[in-house]
Amino acid sequence: MPNKIIRVGSRESVLAVAQTELVMETIRKNHPEVELELVTMKTTGDKILDKSLDKIGGKGLFVKELDKALMEGRIDISVHSLKDMPMETPDELPILAYSKRGNPFDCLVLPEGVDSWDHTTPAGCSGHRRRVQLQKLFGDVPIKGIRGNIHTRLNKLDSGEYGALVLACSGLARVGLSSRIHHVFTLEEMIPSAGQGILAVQGRKGEDYSWLMETDDPISRIQATAERAFVRTLDGGCSSPIAAYAQVSGQEVLLTGLYYHDPEGIYVTGTKTDRIENAQKLGETLAEELKSRFLCGCGVENGGL
Structure with a gap:
């Protein structure tokens, strides 16, 4: 259990701070002995507002400064909107916890x-x-x-x-x-961004974060695993209109995904179900199936871009 002040990193926007406070509230509720300090910073993504993300470097611009602060020990954990995080995270800065999901739509x-x-x-x-x-x-x-x-x-x-x-x-x-x-918008009208509504807590590899155990929501973790695997398999970056939403019912996950192919301006959607322990495989498999459907022209629609 930590015997020092835990510095919690956040972007400085009103929303980012409100979300980080939600995570801090959960930690305080379960571990009142842990003293927390909020540390805010402006990221590159927050500073450059006159260009779209795909023109300036993608979602990584929302985490770069916080990642650097984590690596240098200036903060002990950071809190992000999961949908704003790159699909690949550094091995030395793992995602430690996924919050209970808010409205994903x-x-x-x-x-x-x-x-x-x-x-x-x-x-x-x-x-x-x-x-x-x-x-x-x-x-x-x-x-x-x-x-x-x-x-x-x-x-x-x-x-x-x-x-x-x-x-x-x-x-x-x-x-x-x-x-x-x-x-x-319903799921049938607009499939959300992978991870939308989930907050991710990131920290340093190899350190004791047992006091974050209650912050991690097992359902959110399953959803995040399936959704991010789907996007990662399709090489979806910030500018790619790939969407994914996982619904957990008992021991099964139903994943809905959208794959958009930019040069042709067309997309395909689909669903697939698997056991919760196969969440990552589910995301990868649905991604490959939609990619195959695109290649054969099955169920493909004009994306209008």
């Missing part, structure tokens, strides 16, 4: 006081995954990229720059803004 947010989306006004989307699925639902609607924290995006929406936004339900809930949700 995306939602449509409208300007304050507006009851319906005027489809002649652009929807703000932060990535191709949402864009592909939004265009399937609404046809050839104008879609405009958007970056920045939740409050920045909402301010742009309310000022008239956008007619609607697509955001993660869990992020809005964690900063007390669930009332802004106009419509929650």
Whole structure:
């Protein structure tokens, strides 16, 4: 058990801090003897907001500074939105715990006081995954990229720059803004990003983190394993519109995935079930099956990009 202050690293945004506080609250509840100190920092991904992630280096830009602080011993653990983490993590900085999952789905947010989306006004989307699925639902609607924290995006929406936004339900809930949700997309409407709604706790290899045991949710771990294996098998980076969502029922996992092939602008979706102990294999197998379906043209749809 630690006999010193544990320094917990987080991005400095309101959402990141709120999420990190959730993890710290769980640690305090189960280990009141552990003293925690929040250490925030601005990552490269937070600083560069005028370019899309695929143009500036991908999701790794949200973890680079925190990884460096962990390696140098300036913090003892870091907390991330799992969906913002690269699919490959350094062996020396393993993911130690996965939080209980928040709402994994995306939602449509409208300007304050507006009851319906005027489809002649652009929807703000932060990535191709949402864009592909939004265009399937609404046809050839104008879609405009958007970056920045939740409050920045909402301010742009309310000022008239956008007619609607697509955001993660869990992020809005964690900063007390669930009332802004106009419509929650079902799994059939929009498959979430792998890991969406799950918080990941990262630390240094070989150290004693037994005090994190209660922070790790076994269901979230199974879901994360299947979803990330699916994306990793398809070489999905930050700019790739690959989506995955795992549902655990008893001893089985049902995985739903979307594979998008960029040069052709087409995609394919599918599902597969396996035992929970085979979560990683499930993700890899579904990925290979969807890739095969793409190659044979079976069930392929136009992605509209």
